[in-house]
Amino acid sequence: MSGKGIRIEGLRKRYGSGDTAVDxxxxxxxxxxxxxxxxxxxxxxxxKSTLLKCLGAVIEPSAGTMILGDETIYDKGWKVKDxxxxxxxxIGFVFQAPYLIPFLDVTDNVALPPMLAGVANKxxxxxxxxxxxxxxxxxRAKAMPSQLSGGEQQxxxxxxxxxxxxxxxxxxxxxxxxxxxxxxxxxxxLNDMAKKFETAIIVVTHDEKIIPTFKRIxxxxxxxxxxxxxxxxxxxx
Amino acid sequence: MISxxxxxxxxxxxxxxxxxxxxxLLIGVTLIMAGVYRGMVDDxxxxxxxxxxxxxxxxxxxxxxxxxxxSIYDDEWRGIQSMPGVERTANVTYLTMQVRHxxxxxxxxxxxxxxxxxxxxGWPPYLINGRQITRGHYEAVADEATGFKVGxxxxxxxxxxxxVGLTRRMVSSNGDPMVFIPLKDAQEAQFLKDNDAIxxxxxxxxxxxxxxxxxxxxxxxALNHSQTNNPYVNSVLVQVKKGYSPKEVAQSIExxxxxxxxxxxxxxxxxxxxxxxxxxxxxxxxxAILAVVSAAIVAFIIYTLTLGKIREIAVLxxxxxxxxxxxxxxxxxAIALGxxxxxVGKISATFGAPAFPKYVLLEPMDSAAGFVAVxxxxxxxxxxxxRAALKVDPAEAVGG
Ligand SMILES: Nc1ncnc2c1ncn2[C@@H]1O[C@H](COP(=O)(O)OP(=O)(O)OP(=O)(O)O)[C@@H](O)[C@H]1O
Ligand SMILES: [Mg+2]
Numbered sequence: 196m197s198g199k200g201i202r203i204e205g206l207r208k209r210y211g212s213g214d215t216a217v218d219x220x221x222x223x224x225x226x227x228x229x230x231x232x233x234x235x236x237x238x239x240x241x242x243k244s245t246l247l248k249c250l251g252a253v254i255e256p257s258a259g260t261m262i263l264g265d266e267t268i269y270d271k272g273w274k275v276k277d278x279x280x281x282x283x284x285x286i287g288f289v290f291q292a293p294y295l296i297p298f299l300d301v302t303d304n305v306a307l308p309p310m311l312a313g314v315a316n317k318x319x320x321x322x323x324x325x326x327x328x329x330x331x332x333x334x335r336a337k338a339m340p341s342q343l344s345g346g347e348q349q350x351x352x353x354x355x356x357x358x359x360x361x362x363x364x365x366x367x368x369x370x371x372x373x374x375x376x377x378x379x380x381x382x383x384x385l386n387d388m389a390k391k392f393e394t395a396i397i398v399v400t401h402d403e404k405i406i407p408t409f410k411r412i413x414x415x416x417x418x419x420x421x422x423x424x425x426x427x428x429x430x431x432x
Numbered sequence: 433m434i435s436x437x438x439x440x441x442x443x444x445x446x447x448x449x450x451x452x453x454x455x456x457l458l459i460g461v462t463l464i465m466a467g468v469y470r471g472m473v474d475d476x477x478x479x480x481x482x483x484x485x486x487x488x489x490x491x492x493x494x495x496x497x498x499x500x501x502x503s504i505y506d507d508e509w510r511g512i513q514s515m516p517g518v519e520r521t522a523n524v525t526y527l528t529m530q531v532r533h534x535x536x537x538x539x540x541x542x543x544x545x546x547x548x549x550x551x552x553x554g555w556p557p558y559l560i561n562g563r564q565i566t567r568g569h570y571e572a573v574a575d576e577a578t579g580f581k582v583g584x585x586x587x588x589x590x591x592x593x594x595x596v597g598l599t600r601r602m603v604s605s606n607g608d609p610m611v612f613i614p615l616k617d618a619q620e621a622q623f624l625k626d627n628d629a630i631x632x633x634x635x636x637x638x639x640x641x642x643x644x645x646x647x648x649x650x651x652x653x654a655l656n657h658s659q660t661n662n663p664y665v666n667s668v669l670v671q672v673k674k675g676y677s678p679k680e681v682a683q684s685i686e687x688x689x690x691x692x693x694x695x696x697x698x699x700x701x702x703x704x705x706x707x708x709x710x711x712x713x714x715x716x717x718x719x720a721i722l723a724v725v726s727a728a729i730v731a732f733i734i735y736t737l738t739l740g741k742i743r744e745i746a747v748l749x750x751x752x753x754x755x756x757x758x759x760x761x762x763x764x765x766a767i768a769l770g771x772x773x774x775x776v777g778k779i780s781a782t783f784g785a786p787a788f789p790k791y792v793l794l795e796p797m798d799s800a801a802g803f804v805a806v807x808x809x810x811x812x813x814x815x816x817x818x819r820a821a822l823k824v825d826p827a828e829a830v831g832g
Contacts, residue, residue, distance in 0.1 A: 289775075290831060291831065292831075298443035311433070384481075
């Protein structure tokens with residue numbers, strides 16, 4: 196949409212204070228262009244989830260700047276008034292476990308974010324159905340989440356992350372529960388969506404199967420990011 | 433926007449219906465308790481209404497004839513009858529006892545009614561079967577709740593009575609069904625001693641030198657006679673002439689006779705304010721306990737349901753759901769639970785009430801108040817769950 200992607204400069208995050216303080220993020224610099232999918236790779240405890248939480252406006256960073264699209268959302272303090280609306284409208288989340296709402300069917304799970312933003316039910320469901328079709332799960336539109344396979348659930352979760360057309364999608368280990376064919380399919384979907392909707396996507400992963408698909412990769416070690424060129428291998432599905 | 437609460441209830445309706453059912457039985461018991469109290473009040477009012485009296489004349493300084501024992505001479509009515517403003521008077525006796533019928537006992541209130549005709553105070557105002565008492569002895573009219581039938585024989589003390597008529601909703605203030613018998617029989621029943629006791633009393637009288645003085649030969653016989661005779665009744669019922677105020681008539685009777693007189697309002701105050709006051713407090717205690725237990729159950733259920741949804745709530749928050757929406761979801765579920773419970777409770781109370789041995793009067797206003805109380809209790813008990821839900825950190829949905 197408003198396509199300027201993500202820009203993070205000098206981001207820091209310290210948990211706690213005094214003797215028990217942990218500097219989870221020490222120096223994070225990242226740029227993701229609209230339409231680009233980058234990988235974020237690092238050992239356990241290196242700060243990957245912390246970075247996603249800061250970027251997702253779920254926890255507050257300690258210093259630095261974050262720019263989403265053309266809006267500075269953080270600069271030594273939050274720059275947006277309604278963080279909840281920011282999360283709802285600007286950021287799509289995709290998790291390792293799909294975390295669908297068990298009491299809503301597939302369509303309404305996807306339609307929920309626009310409904311929360313005040314879009315009429317019918318309209319919200321129409322955009323949900325369009326996305327489900329794009330992700331090839333439209334035949335399960337009326338099913339409950341518990342009736343779906345892991346891969347189907349993950350695709351529904353991606354649809355939910357995309358439905359409000361956020362400029363940014365944050366995916367935390369989205370392919371961990373999937374076999375390599377499905378994992379690659381999910382990454383392909385993310386790439387397609389990124390191109391189609393001008394979305395900047397960050398994928399946190401350990402997954403050896405999908406690492407070669409990224410054109411650019413950020414490594415993070417002890418809270419410090421390093422950029423690296425990826426293989427950017429084409430999908431041969 | 434769709435109703436998140438509604439969808440969640442539909443998804444796990446079994447849980448809701450099941451707990452709603454349990455809560456409903458509790459609410460049903462609560463409604464029945466209130467109905468028992470209303471029934472007691474109604475019994476008292478019915479007793480007063482059906483006696484057909486405007487005034488009750490009783491022994492001086494007693495709360496008779498229902499709340500305390502009272503006895504006055506059975507000829508006092510003559511004097512009362514001649515007082516200005518008095519339309520009709522009737523002697524009446526009340527005696528609560530076990531009435532033998534075949535091989536079972538029925539607890540009833542035996543009322544002795546003066547000879548006369550229907551419409552006289554003290555008489556059962558209407559019959560559902562049979563006829564009123566016409567003979568002076570050994571006939572009875574019984575409330576249908578005794579289980580007697582017309583033609584049945586029942587035993588009060590030593591005497592056999594034939595049931596000639598049945599009436600309805602004639603109960604004592606304790607809810608015991610009434611049995612009407614002729615006044616003379618009732619006076620005898622109140623006083624009657626067994627033969628051994630009478631012989632023993634006569635023997636004692638004969639041995640007492642004070643009663644066998646040579647100068648007074650008829651004294652012993654007169655004493656024996658007076659001791660086996662009961663010239664007392666419990667109360668005189670008075671109907672006041674049209675145009676006279678019962679209060680003024682009561683005052684003039686009290687002034688001229690050494691008796692206490694109660695109006696209909698006095699009587700109601702005695703029965704409801706004094707006789708059933710302890711029972712009412714007892715029921716009030718139960719109502720309070722049931723309300724607390726219901727609240728605890730609703731709070732516990734809603735809290736557990738909410739804890740089971742912590743992850744979903746974190747996700748909802750993460751994708752931008754407002755706190756208000758989440759609180760509303762929990763609140764609506766609590767209220768839904770209360771409504772299910774109330775419907776189940778109301779139905780079970782309505783169908784269960786007739787099975788209770790005492791009269792249970794379910795007042796629509798009590799149900800309405802009960803409904804409001806249930807909804808308020810549900811709202812209050814959802815507060816803990818709402819607080820827990822609002823504390824959920826959306827970061828939990830992102831995970832480690
Ligand atoms: N809430 C917290 N309070 C204190 N320290 C925390 C908190 N969350 C994370 N940390 C610490 O911050 C550092 C980074 O944690 P983070 O969860 O970001 O790692 P990660 O890269 O996601 O690891 P993993 O691959 O195991 O998920 C770790 O040392 C962790 O112990
Ligand atoms: Mg992590």
